């Protein structure tokens with residue numbers, strides 16, 4: 001798979017505030033990257049730099065091999081960016097709105113008509129096309145902006161918090177749209193501070209906190225990385241609980257143990273290898289567990305453990 | 313409706329569409345959007361109907377007044393026309409440009425600006441679209457006023473030539489004012505700045521509307537004027553200068569809208585040159601084979617003053633070439649260095665000022681030489697433009713050079729710009745005030761050594777001699793050059809580096825292309 005977007009050591013300051021600190025990651029074609037971080041972490045700033053709207057103080061972003069610094073126009077041709085906040089013109093219908101941007105993107109004659117039909121079909125906006133934008137719901141507006149972003153058939157899509165403010169139904173619709181986009185071979189970067197909808201769509205994630213990228217990789221990799229830092233194991237043994245408790249506390253990596261249901265809950269630091277060794281040593285001590293289950297960690301927990309839960 | 317039917321209808325549309333589609337494709341997308349929004353917006357609807365109602369009422373008033381008099385004479389037609397023309401001017405010179413001001417501002421207020429930029433529209437297209445939409449709105453007014461104007465014509469006493477000229481001229485002026493309005497809207501987005509800009513714009517619009525109205529009325533009462541060459545020359549000169557100024561504002565708007573790392577200066581500098589060149593060309597044409605010293609000096613000094621004023625901005629730009637400027641440098645080394653004065657950057661701005669002023673000086677020498685074969689200047693008059701250029705150099709170079717390290721900051725640029733004006737005021741007025749206070753008569757009447765303009769007056773009647781005034785000027789010039797030394801060095805270094813880097817990038821590209829083509833060939 002070819003790389004569609006690569007962020008190369010981007011740094012951006014606003015006065016004294018270091019909004020993005022040497023961020024690097026990349027997205028391949030057909031991939032959906034979840035860009036997660038709490039509010040104020042620097043997601044929007046990074047995305048605006050990728051979209052040529054802001055300039056990095058240092059570093060560069062390559063979109064399909066074109067630098068946002070030296071080739072902004074070529075970048076804009078290949079990139080669809082959906083800002084988190086955007087305005088819509090008053091007294092304009094969906095049709096007219098899309099027609100305007102299609103013209104602005106330089107679509108002419110029939111190719112414009114065809115593209116407009118296509119995006120209206122894709123986002124299911126056709127039945128509403130004569131409605132005024134000001135009369136649309138948040139979900140509809142989001143779909144409209146997505147339709148607008150698709151007009152020039154960009155290879156790379158950047159969506160800044162597209163799910164914010166949507167009801168569950170609209171979220172599911174959005175998720176399907178995003179999956180369909182990736183299915184078309186587009187690289188999609190989608191940011192959020194709410195994770196539930198991202199964990200189901202993205203193939204890779206980049207976690208950002210206070211301007212620093214603190215984890216990147218596939219969803220599984222990042223979960224492992226988080227587990228490497230911190231995880232919980234539920235242990236139940238037929239042996240005396242006090243004895244097991246004391247034995248566990250002597251093991252490397254165990255930070256705390258507390259009774260939980262009919263067994264013990266162990267807070268544990270370290271990767272899977274260390275976990276295997278823990279099990280082995282319990283067995284060797286004759287405290288054979290009949291239940292030894294590391295907690296299933298989902299993206300939400302990863303996020304909390306990586307970002308110290310600084311959600312505002 | 314079944315799918316087949318729908319297809320059929322669409323198919324027909326596609327068959328018929330091409331001509332209309334192709335026509336509308338030629339239009340600026342912004343224009344299409346702007347006109348649609350304006351037509352539907354409250355502002356246009358309300359002002360349009362109010363203007364028409366006002367015109368009707370005023371027209372009725374004029375008619376009643378005329379009819380109640382003893383006899384219906386040709387003045388009735390004129391009075392009626394002037395009343396209508398006044399209403400039309402208010403609409404096209406004040407209301408329409410103001411609406412383009414609001415619509416440009418709306419792109420920021422309503423958060424649609426980013427989407428426009430992303431759609432890859434160039435600032436030029438955006439500004440032009442807004443200006444043209446002002447033109448379309450003005451045209452609508454002209455159409456709506458058509459019946460009134462025809463009625464005025466039927467009342468007799470109206471010269472068709474004057475009617476036509478005044479309508480055409482007022483339409484062009486309306487377009488130029490829309491240009492000004494859009495540009496002013498780009499100059500600031502802060503609340504306070506916007507209010508200030510609005511006040512300034514309103515003043516400019518009302519003032520121009522008043523001027524056009526009075527001019528139209530004057531013409532109506534003396535239609536013979538239209539056949540006067542001087543009147544035609546005046547209209548020509550007015551429109552040329554107006555267009556040049558509007559074009560300058562247009563370029564300024566485009567450069568304000570450009571990305572900070574993009575080239576925000578070359579277009580403006582080119583426009584400055586164009587304004588000066590068109591002014592000089594106009595002068596040359598009017599002077600013809602004449603070559604009077606006052607006229608030539610007036611032309612040269614006005615041009616240099618204009619260059620000085622615009623260079624207040626150029627000479628205080630940040631020294632660093634923007635990231636997106638460096639990649640647009642000419643590939644050729646020689647061209648790269650020749651382009652230097654036109655590129656953004658404070659020191660380059662100072663060089664631009666110097667070279668373009670020298671060009672003006674050359675015009676002043678060459679025009680009489682070519683036209684009459686001799687120079688009409690007495691005494692040291694020929695040195696006046698050069699003295700003026702040097703004086704300007706000092707005023708521009710001092711603050712910019714001192715603050716050169718801070719010009720990359722907003723406040724630094726503002727301080728340097730205000731500094732030029734402040735220095736000017738301080739050096740001319742303060743000694744005069746001081747002279748008044750300490751009872752030094754010659755200083756109090758501006759004859760103090762810091763008033764470099766005294767040199768000009770002296771040169772008018774006397775030969776150039778290296779008296780105290782000239783020496784002071786030369787010393788100040790030397791100091792200014794010294795102050796600007798560091799940033800000149802930095803500029804040369806950066807320019808060298810940028811050119812080298814540009815060539816390096818191109819070589820890399822060529823190598824990559826070659827590498828890509830080789831496997832294909834095999």
Ligand SMILES: Nc1ncnc2c1ncn2[C@@H]1O[C@H](COP(=O)(O)OP(=O)(O)O)[C@@H](O)[C@H]1O
Nearest residue numbers: 014017019037038039040041042043044045046
């Ligand atoms: N234009 C700006 N001027 C000053 N500070 C800004 C600007 N834009 C963003 N910031 C600051 O940069 C940080 C990152 O912001 P942002 O990228 O919007 O975060 P996110 O999108 O992750 O919520 C925040 O602390 C924000 O206050």
Ligand SMILES: [Mg+2]
Nearest residue numbers: 043044084161
């Ligand atoms: Mg954000």
